[in-house]
Amino acid sequence: MNAAPEGLSLVFDRAFAGLRQVREAFTPQLTVQEVGTITTVSTGIARVSGLPGVGFEELVRFPGGAFGIAFNLDEHEIGVVLLGDYSHLHAGDEVERTGRVMDVAVGDGLLGRVLDPLGRPLDGLGAVDATERLPIERPAAPIMDRAPVTVPLQTGLKVVDALIPIGRGQRELILGDRQTGKTAIALDTLLNQRGQNVVCVYCAIGQRAAAVAKAVAVLRKQGALAYTIVVVTEGNDPPGLAYIAPYAATSIAEHFVAAGRDVLIVYDDLTQHARAYRELSLLLRRPPGREAFPGDIFYIHSRLLERAAHLRPELGGGSLTALPIIETEAQNLSAYIPTNLISITDGQIYLSPALFALGVLPAVDVGKSVSRVGGKAQRAAYRAVAGDLKLGYAQFEELETFARFGARLDEATRQSLEHGRRIRACLKQPEFAPVSVPAQVAVLLALTAGLFDPVPLDQMRDAEQAVREAAAHLPAEVGARLETADTLSDKDRATLIDGARRALARFRPEPVESTPGPMPAAPPT
Numbered sequence: 006m007n008a009a010p011e012g013l014s015l016v017f018d019r020a021f022a023g024l025r026q027v028r029e030a031f032t033p034q035l036t037v038q039e040v041g042t043i044t045t046v047s048t049g050i051a052r053v054s055g056l057p058g059v060g061f062e063e064l065v066r067f068p069g070g071a072f073g074i075a076f077n078l079d080e081h082e083i084g085v086v087l088l089g090d091y092s093h094l095h096a097g098d099e100v101e102r103t104g105r106v107m108d109v110a111v112g113d114g115l116l117g118r119v120l121d122p123l124g125r126p127l128d129g130l131g132a133v134d135a136t137e138r139l140p141i142e143r144p145a146a147p148i149m150d151r152a153p154v155t156v157p158l159q160t161g162l163k164v165v166d167a168l169i170p171i172g173r174g175q176r177e178l179i180l181g182d183r184q185t186g187k188t189a190i191a192l193d194t195l196l197n198q199r200g201q202n203v204v205c206v207y208c209a210i211g212q213r214a215a216a217v218a219k220a221v222a223v224l225r226k227q228g229a230l231a232y233t234i235v236v237v238t239e240g241n242d243p244p245g246l247a248y249i250a251p252y253a254a255t256s257i258a259e260h261f262v263a264a265g266r267d268v269l270i271v272y273d274d275l276t277q278h279a280r281a282y283r284e285l286s287l288l289l290r291r292p293p294g295r296e297a298f299p300g301d302i303f304y305i306h307s308r309l310l311e312r313a314a315h316l317r318p319e320l321g322g323g324s325l326t327a328l329p330i331i332e333t334e335a336q337n338l339s340a341y342i343p344t345n346l347i348s349i350t351d352g353q354i355y356l357s358p359a360l361f362a363l364g365v366l367p368a369v370d371v372g373k374s375v376s377r378v379g380g381k382a383q384r385a386a387y388r389a390v391a392g393d394l395k396l397g398y399a400q401f402e403e404l405e406t407f408a409r410f411g412a413r414l415d416e417a418t419r420q421s422l423e424h425g426r427r428i429r430a431c432l433k434q435p436e437f438a439p440v441s442v443p444a445q446v447a448v449l450l451a452l453t454a455g456l457f458d459p460v461p462l463d464q465m466r467d468a469e470q471a472v473r474e475a476a477a478h479l480p481a482e483v484g485a486r487l488e489t490a491d492t493l494s495d496k497d498r499a500t501l502i503d504g505a506r507r508a509l510a511r512f513r514p515e516p517v518e519s520t521p522g523p524m525p526a527a528p529p530t
Contacts, residue, residue, distance in 0.1 A: 041100040043067075044082060046091065049244045050288045053100045054082040062142065064103045069093050072123075074107055074245065077289050084289040086245040088123060106142065109253040110135035111260035116204070119221060119235040122246050122253040127237060139260060141252040145311035152317045154351075157382045158269065158326050161197030161439020162190065164369045164432040167391050167449055168398075169354055172382025173267050174315025174324040178346050180331040180338070181356030186367050187330045189436050190354065191271040192220060193367075194328065196227050197439035198269060204261045205233040206270040208254035211247045211277030214239045223437060247281035255312050258325055265321030270313075274330035275306060279342050296341050303345045310349050338373070352376035366433060371398055386446040389493040393453045394428065401425020420458070427457040430465040440473065443484045447476035450498065451505035460512045468512045475508040476501070 041055035051073060059065065063075045071091055077084030087094075088107075110124040114134030119127045122141075126133055154172035171177045179187045195205045207224070209217045217237050224230040236254040238247045251272050258268040272278070279302055286299040294300045306329075313327035331346050336358065338347070347353055352375045360368035380388050404422055408414060414422070431452055434440065440448075451457055451472055460468045483497055 039102045041065075041083075041102075043094060043096050043098045043100060045096060046087075046094050047288060049087055049091075049285060050076075051085045051087055051091070051094065051100075052082050053085055056083060056100065056102060059083055059102055062106055064105055064107050066101045066103055067091070067094055068098050072103075072107075074249070076285070077291075086248065086285055086289075087243055088245045088249070089243065091243065106140050107249060107253075108138040108140045109256050110137070111139050111257050112137050115234045115257060116232060117230050117234075119237060121237060121242075122250040124253075137260070139256040141249055141256050142308075143256060143259065143312065145308065146314045146316060150314075150317055150320055152315045152322070154315050154324075154378050154382050156267075156315075156324070157384055158194075158203070158267075159197055159201070159442060160190070160194040161441075162193055162367060162369075162434060163440060163445050163448065164367060164371065164434070165190070165354065166383075166442075166445060167387055168371055168395050169352065169369070169374045169376045170379065170383040170387065170391075171326065171328075171352075171376060172315075172378045173326050174313065175352070175376075175378050175382065176310050176313045176327040176329070176350040177376065178329055178331060178350040178353040179356070180333055180343055180346075180353055181368070182333055182336060182358045185356040185358055185361045186436075187332075187356060188216070188220065188273055190356075190367055190369075191273060191328055191330060192223055193437060193439055194269065195224065195233060195271065196229050196437060198232065199227075199229055202267065203232070204258070204266055204268045205229070206236065206254050206258045206268065207233060208236045208251050208270065208272050210238055210250050210272065210274060211240050211242070211281060212237075212273065227437060244281040244284045247277060248285060251275070251278055251309055255309060255325075259312065262316065262323035262325045263321065265323045267324045267326070269326045269328070272309075272327065272329040274332055275346060276330075276332040276342060279306070298341065302342070303349075306346060307349050310346075351378055364433075365429060366435070369432075371395065372402065384442065384488065385491050386442070386487045386493045386497075387449070389498070390446070390449045390453045394449060397421075397424060397453075398428050398432075401428065424455065424458055426462060427460070427465060428452055430462060431457065431469055433466075441476075443479055443487050444473040444476040446487055446493075447479075447501045447505055448472050450501050451509070454502055454505075456502070456505055456509055459514065460509060461514065464512050468509055471508040471512070472505045475504040479504065 039056050039058055041053045043051050044054050045052045059075045061075060061078055065073050065075055065085060067073060071089055073085035073087045075083050076086045110133055112135040118133060121127055124133060154174045156173045158171045158173045160166055160171060179190055181187050198205055221235055224233055234257055236250055238250045254270060258270045261268050282305055283298050287293060291299050310327055313325045315324040316322060329346060331343055333343055355370045355373040356368045357370040360370060400421055404418060408422060431448055448469055457468060483500055486497060
């Protein structure tokens with residue numbers, strides 16, 4: 006009778022023993038999650054209370070998958086810069102900490118893609134194939150990790166490569182008034198990197214959607230999108246996206262630099278970036294300074310552009326070359342933002358509205374443009390002609406101004422003017438038509454040798470094309486020496502000049518033969 010209850014008791018004892026072991030082995034994993042509350046939402050920003058442990062520039066999560074960056078850390082609330090669509094947010098919504106800073110996807114899978122600063126694709130080609138991520142804010146390379154800038158970055162533009170050379174690892178500012186061809190110079194430089202083992206990043210900040218679509222179409226048509234990454238914020242995007250765009254694009258570029266590759270990045274343009282940061286700062290009630298910009302406007306650009314560098318060979322030898330674009334108003338180079346960026350960068354390419362109106366394209370004002378790296382990042386073939394070319398062009402500009410007053414000119418002055426007009430004609434170049442190094446050197450050598458002086462001005466385009474075609478048929482070893490040799494040998498110089506002279510033979514005007522006329526009648530006595 007008692008056997009059944011005793012067996013049941015044994016079963017219960019064993020079951021309780023097993024439960025007791027499970028309970029003793031269990032350690033509760035408790036996580037503490039700070040949750041705050043939105044107090045107010047305005048254009049591009051939100052104020053949040055209840056997140057006492059949040060850090061500066063920490064990423065916070067809002068309902069509906071929206072994100073923001075903690076920017077103002079006050080005692081009782083924080084100011085958050087909103088990223089992406091925030092129209093569904095309202096006061097009282099919960100906000101969660103993420104415990105990490107803003108980062109972006111990086112890797113080879115981004116090549117050929119059009120993205121926003123959050124890494125979301127905008128080209129309709131599906132998800133981005135990238136597993137690695139980097140913070141958008143990263144410290145610049147220390148001084149001891151950097152190497153001198155000595156390798157040229159060819160733009161394909163004769164006026165830039167000859168007179169304002171850019172090196173790999175340099176920061177060269179492009180500035181000018183609206184609609185003077187700033188973006189065209191940057192796109193030409195991107196197109197010229199095909200086959201040069203250079204990764205390109207084009208960052209459009211607050212641009213019109215039509216302008217960005219045109220730039221992407223040009224890159225795709227010319228075959229440059231395969232080695233280019235496009236990061237886009239449009240004019241109607243929140244100011245927070247425009248603010249983080251150049252930092253995200255730079256982190257994408259730095260991934261390739263760390264792998265020992267050369268990278269070119271274009272910021273188009275930092276005027277919109279400064280205005281977006283001013284808008285955020287005023288909304289967050291930070292004290293305004295000159296022109297209502299906040300006091301740290303210089304710092305946000307300096308910490309961005311200082312990330313451009315040429316690393317030492319022990320660190321891979323990669324380089325990041327930056328081409329920031331800035332817009333001036335009424336040719337005012339001494340305005341607040343232009344002077345800030347001129348002092349940060351290693352030189353500037355200034356585009357003149359007057360030259361643009363005259364049809365001198367690209368409208369580079371050689372007198373106001375400078376490269377502080379100079380000939381250190383220029384090929385020897387260019388250095389052999391650049392000095393005489395720049396001096397002759399500067400003399401021409403001065404004489405041209407003087408000649409407008411109608412003064413009588415001597416023969417030497419007239420020759421200088423005619424020579425300068427041919428220099429200007431040769432430096433003209435159509436959009437999206439970069440010129441190779443041998444062709445550029447052949448044209449520039451012919452200029453300095455005066456071979457173009459007898460050619461009529463209306464035939465200069467055809468004459469220059471003839472010299473470029475002759476340069477395309479140079480022996481392969483001569484072309485290779487032009488790109489790699491430390492000096493331009495006399496033999497190579499003679500070869501180039503002879504080829505140019507033969508190409509220009511048909512453009513020289515034929516001498517006019519004078520025929521004897523009737524003898525004049527003797528004067529009456």
